[in-house]
Amino acid sequence: MTSTPKTAGAASAEYAHKLPTQEEDFSGWYTTLVRAAQLADYAPVKGCMAIRPYGFALWENMQRLLDARIKATGHQNAYFPLLIPESLLKQEAEHVEGFAPQVAWVTHGGDDELEERLAIRPTSEAIICHFYSKWIESYRDLPVLINQWANVMRWEKVTRLFLRTTEFLWQEGHTAHRTGEEAVEETLRMLEVYRAFLEEDLAVPVYKGLKSESEKFAGAENTYSIEALMRDGRALQAGTSHYLATHFAKVFDITFQDERGQRQYVHQTSWGTTTRLIGAIIMVHGDDTGLRLPPRVAPYQVVVVPIYRKEEERATVYAFVDKVKAALAEAGIRYTVDTDDTQSPGFKYNEWERRGVPVRFEVGPRDVAAGQVFAARRDKKEKTPIPLAELTARTRALLDDVQAGLLEQAKAFRAEHTSDADSLDEMARLLEERRGFVRARWCGSADCEATVKERTSATIRCLPLGEPDDPGACVVCGKPASRRVLFAKSY
Amino acid sequence: MTSTPKTAGAASAEYAHKLPTQEEDFSGWYTTLVRAAQLADYAPVKGCMAIRPYGFALWENMQRLLDARIKATGHQNAYFPLLIPESLLKQEAEHVEGFAPQVAWVTHGGDDELEERLAIRPTSEAIICHFYSKWIESYRDLPVLINQWANVMRWEKVTRLFLRTTEFLWQEGHTAHRTGEEAVEETLRMLEVYRAFLEEDLAVPVYKGLKSESEKFAGAENTYSIEALMRDGRALQAGTSHYLATHFAKVFDITFQDERGQRQYVHQTSWGTTTRLIGAIIMVHGDDTGLRLPPRVAPYQVVVVPIYRKEEERATVYAFVDKVKAALAEAGIRYTVDTDDTQSPGFKYNEWERRGVPVRFEVGPRDVAAGQVFAARRDKKEKTPIPLAELTARTRALLDDVQAGLLEQAKAFRAEHTSDADSLDEMARLLEERRGFVRARWCGSADCEATVKERTSATIRCLPLGEPDDPGACVVCGKPASRRVLFAKSY
Numbered sequence: 001m002t003s004t005p006k007t008a009g010a011a012s013a014e015y016a017h018k019l020p021t022q023e024e025d026f027s028g029w030y031t032t033l034v035r036a037a038q039l040a041d042y043a044p045v046k047g048c049m050a051i052r053p054y055g056f057a058l059w060e061n062m063q064r065l066l067d068a069r070i071k072a073t074g075h076q077n078a079y080f081p082l083l084i085p086e087s088l089l090k091q092e093a094e095h096v097e098g099f100a101p102q103v104a105w106v107t108h109g110g111d112d113e114l115e116e117r118l119a120i121r122p123t124s125e126a127i128i129c130h131f132y133s134k135w136i137e138s139y140r141d142l143p144v145l146i147n148q149w150a151n152v153m154r155w156e157k158v159t160r161l162f163l164r165t166t167e168f169l170w171q172e173g174h175t176a177h178r179t180g181e182e183a184v185e186e187t188l189r190m191l192e193v194y195r196a197f198l199e200e201d202l203a204v205p206v207y208k209g210l211k212s213e214s215e216k217f218a219g220a221e222n223t224y225s226i227e228a229l230m231r232d233g234r235a236l237q238a239g240t241s242h243y244l245a246t247h248f249a250k251v252f253d254i255t256f257q258d259e260r261g262q263r264q265y266v267h268q269t270s271w272g273t274t275t276r277l278i279g280a281i282i283m284v285h286g287d288d289t290g291l292r293l294p295p296r297v298a299p300y301q302v303v304v305v306p307i308y309r310k311e312e313e314r315a316t317v318y319a320f321v322d323k324v325k326a327a328l329a330e331a332g333i334r335y336t337v338d339t340d341d342t343q344s345p346g347f348k349y350n351e352w353e354r355r356g357v358p359v360r361f362e363v364g365p366r367d368v369a370a371g372q373v374f375a376a377r378r379d380k381k382e383k384t385p386i387p388l389a390e391l392t393a394r395t396r397a398l399l400d401d402v403q404a405g406l407l408e409q410a411k412a413f414r415a416e417h418t419s420d421a422d423s424l425d426e427m428a429r430l431l432e433e434r435r436g437f438v439r440a441r442w443c444g445s446a447d448c449e450a451t452v453k454e455r456t457s458a459t460i461r462c463l464p465l466g467e468p469d470d471p472g473a474c475v476v477c478g479k480p481a482s483r484r485v486l487f488a489k490s491y
Numbered sequence: 492m493t494s495t496p497k498t499a500g501a502a503s504a505e506y507a508h509k510l511p512t513q514e515e516d517f518s519g520w521y522t523t524l525v526r527a528a529q530l531a532d533y534a535p536v537k538g539c540m541a542i543r544p545y546g547f548a549l550w551e552n553m554q555r556l557l558d559a560r561i562k563a564t565g566h567q568n569a570y571f572p573l574l575i576p577e578s579l580l581k582q583e584a585e586h587v588e589g590f591a592p593q594v595a596w597v598t599h600g601g602d603d604e605l606e607e608r609l610a611i612r613p614t615s616e617a618i619i620c621h622f623y624s625k626w627i628e629s630y631r632d633l634p635v636l637i638n639q640w641a642n643v644m645r646w647e648k649v650t651r652l653f654l655r656t657t658e659f660l661w662q663e664g665h666t667a668h669r670t671g672e673e674a675v676e677e678t679l680r681m682l683e684v685y686r687a688f689l690e691e692d693l694a695v696p697v698y699k700g701l702k703s704e705s706e707k708f709a710g711a712e713n714t715y716s717i718e719a720l721m722r723d724g725r726a727l728q729a730g731t732s733h734y735l736a737t738h739f740a741k742v743f744d745i746t747f748q749d750e751r752g753q754r755q756y757v758h759q760t761s762w763g764t765t766t767r768l769i770g771a772i773i774m775v776h777g778d779d780t781g782l783r784l785p786p787r788v789a790p791y792q793v794v795v796v797p798i799y800r801k802e803e804e805r806a807t808v809y810a811f812v813d814k815v816k817a818a819l820a821e822a823g824i825r826y827t828v829d830t831d832d833t834q835s836p837g838f839k840y841n842e843w844e845r846r847g848v849p850v851r852f853e854v855g856p857r858d859v860a861a862g863q864v865f866a867a868r869r870d871k872k873e874k875t876p877i878p879l880a881e882l883t884a885r886t887r888a889l890l891d892d893v894q895a896g897l898l899e900q901a902k903a904f905r906a907e908h909t910s911d912a913d914s915l916d917e918m919a920r921l922l923e924e925r926r927g928f929v930r931a932r933w934c935g936s937a938d939c940e941a942t943v944k945e946r947t948s949a950t951i952r953c954l955p956l957g958e959p960d961d962p963g964a965c966v967v968c969g970k971p972a973s974r975r976v977l978f979a980k981s982y
Contacts, residue, residue, distance in 0.1 A: 053567035056568050105597065127534075146544060340631070
């Protein structure tokens with residue numbers, strides 16, 4: 001709802017590369033767009049990024065909506081330390097094996113060398129378990145339902161803005177329960193919270209499912225994930241929810257006294273989503289013109305472009321724009337007015353289309369005379385006049401329509417790019433020609449999983465939940481398989 | 492607005508130390524209370540802390556209100572990298588001299604030793620200037636008005652929960668302007684935003700003023716601060732706002748092209764407040780019973796304690812409590828209901844008084860019969876019945892009254908503990924006997940400032956803004972001084 005958008009650096013040569021089409025260079029399209037739309041920029045430390053105001057406003061909207069969903073399911077936020085002593089991180093063997101190669105180590109505080117190396121958290125299970133072992137005493141303390149919004153760091157060899165960065169922002173939930181059943185229920189509840197958030201707020205359709213053993217979280221009993229499909233046909237893991245059973249509780253000695261005075265280990269879960277979701281929004285909705293942001297999370301839902309040629313038109317147009325602003329503000333619609341006098345309307349249209357604003361209002365002298373704005377939607381090439389008197393209701397409806405339309409388009413794209421395969425050859429061909437998800441039967445063996453990966457570079461994204469059995473032969477070894485699982489090449 | 496408060500670990504021996512009175516041991520009172528009220532806990536890494544859900548809910552409320560004030564003055568949020576290459580941090584000489592002794596250094600990523608050490612940000616001027624030099628090109632890009640909410644780290648030798656921790660949470664604003672006048676205006680605007688936030692939202696009265704040369708931020712031209720008074724008579728610097736002039740712009744080459752095509756350096760500001768403010772709330776309002784939280788930021792504004800002896804009373808009481816909950820929810824009042832069946836009402840009163848909930852509703856069978864709750868306020872020992880029909884309006888009024896009352900009490904305390912001194916002896920005596928702020932004339936010399944510190948351990952907190960001249964003799968050297976400045980012992 002600000003009226004002075006700053007586009008610092010927009011004109012800089014460094015950010016003004018021509019946007020390739022998705023078809024000719026999807027990866028170049030992505031990286032150019034992230035920087036040209038001023039979502040993020042490279043940091044001096046390899047693999048790190050700065051999230052610029054436009055990108056961060058998007059993240060803030062996402063955060064606000066997801067945070068409300070996390071709190072509505074009974075969770076509270078907290079904050080745990082950034083630094084984890086090496087000895088603590090090493091307590092859970094599988095966990096440290098999974099994360100140690102990616103840890104950034106602090107060895108000096110000021111001029112002094114530390115007695116023990118400290119890890120910058122790659123994830124917070126170890127440090128949080130340390131506290132839970134102190135805080136949990138009795139069954140009356142359970143469940144503990146805590147979430148944290150934080151930065152984490154994983155030393156990545158190959159990085160890409162938002163999708164895989166050395167430092168990223170995320171939320172991580174960490175809960176402790178009296179029974180395994182309760183913990184499994186929580187694991188699935190949060191997976192469903194993620195699904196609803198992605199589909200309803202980000203307009204990104206996802207498959208929910210169980211990860212295979214080889215893809216699960218280091219230290220978990222089970223990992224569930226939501227999987228989205230990007231417009232280049234590759235899948236993106238968009239959120240995970242882990243059932244940790246009592247693995248960490250045993251190592252960190254997290255026990256409670258039950259009603260009969262017996263000591264029991266707690267059953268735990270953890271779950272997380274990250275700034276990588278911004279990458280998903282870009283790659284699910286973006287087109288050759290630029291971003292297309294879902295209205296529910298767009299920093300600006302409407303951009304108003306005043307148009308006038310002669311100086312005497314200026315006052316008339318701006319007087320009308322003031323009325324438009326008042327109507328939008330009253331309706332709680334996030335908007336900006338592009339008041340830059342040094343650029344033409346055409347330049348501004350391109351700029352805001354590239355930045356994905358869902359709806360543009362053009363206001364010229366003739367519109368003022370007719371008492372209307374000319375509304376252009378970003379998701380389709382459609383323009384329609386809206387009389388000022390109907391502005392609030394019609395804009396709301398238009399935004400809802402864009403939101404629903406983006407989800408429908410993404411669903412249609414996913415449907416076109418989800419195929420069944422009954423042989424490894426067919427699978428390889430579909431992954432090449434049609435890309436996307438391939439549903440194929442799998443016997444459950446890690447060897448067959450590895451064979452598929454070698455042959456096609458696709459991995460099992462998940463064993464989808466809630467599907468009926470569909471028995472047949474494993475696509476690799478031909479042994480009996482009870483169902484189909486989702487394979488895809490992925491980010 | 493949750494109805495199942497978890498008080499995990501409340502019963503633990505580790506957290507159940509008896510609260511000393513403020514008079515007998517203020518420091519023990521503080522630390523015991525922070526842990527007993529479950530605001531925060533010590534981390535395994537010295538000087539770090541975990542902020543527990545109750546403490547973090549307080550911080551979230553503070554953050555939401557301050558963030559709204561920061562955005563209302565035209566700023567946008569962004570996120571900059573945690574890690575700063577050593578070479579970048581060292582560019583501004585004064586800046587690095589001030590911060591290098593406190594930096595935590597990352598030297599290894601995974602198994603590899605890094606080519607260059609990376610600092611965990613102690614503050615973000617250096618890394619942000621790096622980006623501003625890329626993003627700012629033209630006068631049309633200015634002003635840049637960016638704020639960041641982040642964790643930072645300073646290796647501290649002596650630490651105390653919230654007040655001085657190795658890692659802390661804060662917001663840091665970083666702005667760039669066309670002229671020095673504009674930047675000074677911004678510096679003072681944000682100082683005023685901080686004053687209003689502390690007084691109106693936290694009920695903490697502050698003095699605004701300029702720091703002396705010896706106390707200013709490393710790299711700033713001028714530092715302004717707000718200074719609050721704790722109940723032990725020591726001052727706490729509660730927020731700072733720096734005018735950086737072109738010091739950083741020259742070092743990091745941040746220039747813009749003005750309307751005439753000339754290259755100019757930008758003029759910058761930075762300003763910050765931290766989780767230390769939670770310490771201020773505790774030490775300004777807390778009493779021998781525990782916390783007293785200002786309603787505007789309290790996690791729960793009302794705690795409802797259902798009272799019943801016989802099982803048959805239970806249903807009646809809870810049916811009425813449901814109506815109370817509905818009324819509070821509708822009014823947007825944050826509340827919790829203490830449903831723990833294993834504790835007596837008396838125990839619960841103590842517990843929630845210690846945790847500082849501004850208003851308590853007692854609901855017993857006789858209250859239900861009378862169609863009322865019995866409301867006890869935390870700031871005074873006053874109880875009053877409120878009929879259900881008037882609940883919303885009366886509760887709102889009560890909360891406003893508690894908020895105003897806390898500010899008044901804090902102002903009265905500060906007035907009692909602010910004195911004028913006209914000699915060093917008098918100053919020493921007042922600082923000993925009456926504690927608090929002493930207003931004394933100072934000639935401006937660093938030597939005189941150092942003499943006061945040696946003699947009394949008090950420092951110049953600030954040169955208060957907006958006060959008329961009051962010429963006389965410097966309290967140390969007797970040379971002419973145009974005005975009084977604020978001295979105090981401080982945290």
